[in-house]
Amino acid sequence: MRLALFGGTFDPVHEGHLTLAREARRQFELDRVLFIPNHRPPHKQSGAQASYEDRYRMVELAVAAEAGFEASRLEEAEGRSYTIETLLKVRTTLGSEDRLFFLIGADAYAEVGTWYRWREVLLLTEFIVVTRPGFAIAEIEGATAHRLETLALEVSSTEIRRRLRGGEMPRELPAAVARYIIGRRLYESDRRLA
DSSP states (O other), X not given: OEEEEEEEOOTTOOHHHHHHHHHHHHHTTXXXXXXXXXXXXXXXXXXXXXXXXXXXXXXXXXXXXXXXXXXXXXXXXXXXXOHHHHHHXXXXXXXXXXXXXXXXXXXXXXXXXXXXXXXXXXXXXEEEEEEOTTOOOOOOTTOOEEEEEOOOOSOOHHHHHHHHHTTOOOTTSOHHHHHXXXXXXXXXXXXXXX
């Protein structure tokens, strides 16, 4: 089996995330992609705007119709989410012939050397590094990195939240996610500034 982990804040999940995962699944013949909302990622100082439960539910809705995509609660714990701990949990469920991939942006991949127990991380997974044509991937000794060039949607969760606060419903949101946001009245105001 070929399994990829796709972690992120997903605040909110959007079509850009889904497009990247679809392309990774196609190019690397992945059997499954686990979308893993972080509870408290160690590299982000400010927390997510939506609660963990809301972010998990949005991911669940976004991937429901996608064969091979699953929402995962692997990083649900209250403390900080460390990649090494997630990888160790997943590795115990896999056979020796199974391949484990970690889907990551080129900018985050360049910082792998700063991660908690990063040398162990390199032994547990292969990276699928998302980049744009012409951009170099950082050289990290001991890492197995595969390049995924993409022309994915030029959208970010930050921009989507800004547009939602302005009363706009961005087309980059999956329909089920947009309905959930409306129903729960998420992102109507920036809570961190309130």
